[in-house]
Amino acid sequence: MLEGLYKLEVSDKDILSYTEIESENDLPEDGDIEEVYYFGGNSKAGAMKTGMPTLDIELEEGENHIVYYLIKEDNTTVSEQRTKILYLDTKAPQINGLEEGKVYCEAVTFSVVEENLDLASSSIPESVSQNSDGSFTASPAAGVQEIVLRDKAGNETSVHITVNGTHTFEDGVCVHCGASDPNYKAPAVQSNDVPDAVPTTPDAAGNWYRKNTIKLTAPTGYYISQTSDESSFGTATSLDLTLNEGENKITYYLLSTDGKVISTEKTLTANFDQTAPVISGVEGKKTYCEAPTLTISDANLVQVTVNGTSVSLTAEETLTVAPAETEQTIKAVDAAGNEASITITVHNGHSYANGICTVCGQYDPQYTVNVDAQFLTQGLGSNGWYRANATLKAPDGF
Ligand SMILES: [Zn+2]
Numbered sequence: 001m002l003e004g005l006y007k008l009e010v011s012d013k014d015i016l017s018y019t020e021i022e023s024e025n026d027l028p029e030d031g032d033i034e035e036v037y038y039f040g041g042n043s044k045a046g047a048m049k050t051g052m053p054t055l056d057i058e059l060e061e062g063e064n065h066i067v068y069y070l071i072k073e074d075n076t077t078v079s080e081q082r083t084k085i086l087y088l089d090t091k092a093p094q095i096n097g098l099e100e101g102k103v104y105c106e107a108v109t110f111s112v113v114e115e116n117l118d119l120a121s122s123s124i125p126e127s128v129s130q131n132s133d134g135s136f137t138a139s140p141a142a143g144v145q146e147i148v149l150r151d152k153a154g155n156e157t158s159v160h161i162t163v164n165g166t167h168t169f170e171d172g173v174c175v176h177c178g179a180s181d182p183n184y185k186a187p188a189v190q191s192n193d194v195p196d197a198v199p200t201t202p203d204a205a206g207n208w209y210r211k212n213t214i215k216l217t218a219p220t221g222y223y224i225s226q227t228s229d230e231s232s233f234g235t236a237t238s239l240d241l242t243l244n245e246g247e248n249k250i251t252y253y254l255l256s257t258d259g260k261v262i263s264t265e266k267t268l269t270a271n272f273d274q275t276a277p278v279i280s281g282v283e284g285k286k287t288y289c290e291a292p293t294l295t296i297s298d299a300n301l302v303q304v305t306v307n308g309t310s311v312s313l314t315a316e317e318t319l320t321v322a323p324a325e326t327e328q329t330i331k332a333v334d335a336a337g338n339e340a341s342i343t344i345t346v347h348n349g350h351s352y353a354n355g356i357c358t359v360c361g362q363y364d365p366q367y368t369v370n371v372d373a374q375f376l377t378q379g380l381g382s383n384g385w386y387r388a389n390a391t392l393k394a395p396d397g398f
């Protein structure tokens with residue numbers, strides 16, 4: 001291969017002759033047909049025709065050794081071989097591991113591919129530091145971090161990121177990175193199929209209560225609360241409730257102990273009646289000679305019995321107790337189970353003795369005196385003749 005400065009006689013593509021130029025005397029004269037070429041020592045340098053005031057040099061990526069000569073226009077002088085080194089870098093720094101505009105939840109490490117990185121002219125926020133292996137780490141900081149990297153040729157790449165240092169959870173998932181919130185609990189699913197809570201102090205009949213406190217116990221596997229707000233639901237398995245006189249509508253909710261199911265609103269109707277029936281018109285333990293009529297009053301009366309046998313009241317809430325051989329107990333029960341009772345004896349008529357009822361003291365209107373008064377015998381003569389004042393004495397009991 002030729003190398004150096006030559007004068008060539010060229011016809012089309014054929015080189016007819018060549019002579020290495022070793023001194024200025026070898027340079028072609030005006031009018032000569034030879035042309036001067038420079039042949040590089042390698043294919044990269046190539047061959048260059050001389051005689052131009054400028055050279056267009058195609059650089060290759062990386063280091064380029066440019067070898068050239070200066071030749072006077074009149075071909076009287078040629079310079080020694082000169083060399084300039086140029087570097088061509090058309091590639092901007094490449095950032096691997098960061099996404100433009102992305103929000104990161106924790107410090108993020110990225111790498112830069114760039115042989116000629118110029119940190120001095122790059123713009124790197126304080127929150128970004130370089131690691132010993134050459135990679136960079138962007139730490140959490142407020143606001144957007146703009147990272148501008150430049151190489152020695154002035155190519156630049158920029159990226160804008162936000163590093164929060166914490167996740168932004170919504171419904172248990174980070175909106176930025178998709179991470180799951182370890183503390184997240186999905187809301188319970190509402191269900192109509194949850195069994196009812198049971199009043200466990202049912203001192204009552206049906207929905208009627210005669211004590212103003214009841215305990216409402218959740219079915220197994222559920223918590224009970226009077227709020228549907230799961231965050232304040234608590235873990236009670238029963239509710240102690242106080243009733244007001246009359247009808248009480250108690251609303252409550254049941255939440256499964258695994259937190260997955262919550263009942264729809266449930267209602268317990270509880271009627272509170274602490275007032276016992278009132279029996280009036282008779283006196284307890286008393287004996288009556290004639291069937292007495294008594295009155296039983298209670299707003300929620302459900303049953304009246306006489307010696308255990310159910311009886312009906314009149315429309316006026318009265319009851320006439322018929323005579324009987326033995327004592328009779330009249331008992332009244334209301335819906336809540338409140339009771340009142342009274343025991344009386346009812347004779348079938350008066351028990352007269354000598355014209356007076358030994359039970360009630362009433363006189364016998366039918367009584368006829370069949371005994372007579374008698375005159376005492378003092379001064380008694382015969383056939384109604386008396387010789388002194390007479391004394392007339394009533395019989396015993398008169
Ligand atoms: Zn996240």
Ligand SMILES: [Zn+2]
Nearest residue numbers: 289350357360
């Ligand atoms: Zn009597």
